[in-house]
Structure formats: structure tokens, C-alpha cells
Amino acid sequence: MSTLTKPNHIGRKISRIRELRDMKQEALAQALGTNQQAVSALENSETIDEQKLIEVAKALGVTVEAIKNFSEEGVINYFNTFNDSDNNFNHYNTCTFNPLDKLMETVEENKNLYERLLQAEKDKIEYLEKLLKGK
Template sequence: MSTLTKPNHIGRKISRIRELKDMKQEALAQAMGTNQQAVSIMENSETIDEEKLKEVAKALGVSVEAIKNFSEEAVFNIIGNTVNNHDNAGFFQYQPTFNPLDKLMESLDENKKLYERLLKAEQDKVEYLEKLLKEK
């Protein structure tokens, strides 16, 4: 096993970022205004010129620095540190900042007031119609 550090393979980093964004080479090529073969060649290249790297970054929706500093280990560390259970239930836990029963009671009070206003309006209509009938 060699103690030399791995080369900074920009093409491989672009490929991984594209895959993490669930993007195919064809989609990246279209966003860059080129073809799939050019993207494939670029992803197999160890180095890429700055202008091409800026185009790629724009098409992927990331910064040039994000591509240059991309690391699989960092991605796995972030995922490992933010997901602490494997049943996905943690993603959907809802903890309101209010008491749900209080909100329910407020809603019931509002409905009651609305009902009383509607009832009063109907009573007023009945009185008005009775008054019209008596006048005839």
C-alpha cells in the first residue's frame, strides 16, 4: 500500500457530484450546451481548465470551490452525523411550539361565534320578511 496521497481527480469529483444530484451525463451535457461524450471525457480527466470548471459548476448548481473541495468522506460524515436512526421516522417527527389542545379550543370558539353570527343574520332576515308580509 502506498503512502502517497491520492491525486486530486477533478473529473471524478464532478462525476460524484452529478450522481449525488441524480443527474445523468446527458442532462449535464445539455445544461452545458455540449454532448454526453464530452462530459464523459471531462469526467475521466484528472484536471480541467478553470473556464470549463466554472461552466460545470454553474450547470451543477454548485460553486467551483465545492467541486475542488469535494470529498466522499465528508459527505458520508455529514450523512452519518445528521441521520441517527434508520427507520426514517426521525424525519417526520413534528413537535409544535404551541399546545394543540389550546388551538383546538380556539378553533371551536371561533366556530361557535361564527354560528351565532349566522344564526343572528337568519333571524334578522325572518323578522324583515315577516314585517314585509304584515305591511301587505
């Protein structure tokens, strides 16, 4: 039974939000300081007291209003907005450079730094050898 058939069934709304957040009942139970059976009973309850709802919302990382106003249709509409051609989301995810080129630039920089470090160490050894010969 979906939340569309019983829009005020808070327990089912909590269950769907938990599922959408890829959270198991055990994880929610741990966050609430209870056990899995209590969470199962909570998700089967049509109504929940306000204080418990606040705790559940915090554990799920959503607001109380998000739980109360949750609907499957709203979720579908939300995710469908990512597929609209009017959105420019894909524009922001497009690389304007070749990541492998950047990686190779970094490797070359590291190589140059190591060569400079090695040369500095050689110079230091040479200087110390001169000091020892002078004594």
C-alpha cells in the first residue's frame, strides 16, 4: 500500500523516507536508541506523537514537515526535474579539461620537485665533505 492511498499514514511515510535514504530499520533503531522491532511498530503506526516524530526526523536527516508532507508523487516529480531539458545540470558536470592530462602534469611536477630535492641533498653532502677535509 503506498502513501498515495493513505496520505496521513505517518509510519508508511517514515518507512519510505528511510528506504529512499538507503537506511535499514536496524540503523534507524540504533539512531533512535531502540530496537528494530520498535521501528517496525513505529512504521506500522498511522499516527505518532510529535516528540517521537521530531526524534525520527532528526535521525533520518529531514524535517518534521518533510515527513508530514511526504508523497510518492512529490518524490517522482522531484527526480523528474533532473531529466528536464531546461535544466543545465549536465553543463556543470562536463569537464573542460582532460583529467589524465592534469594527472600527468602533477606527476611531472612531483618528478621535478624530487630532482630538486635530490640535488639539494647532493649539494649538502658536498659542502659537508669540504668542511671535513678542511679540518
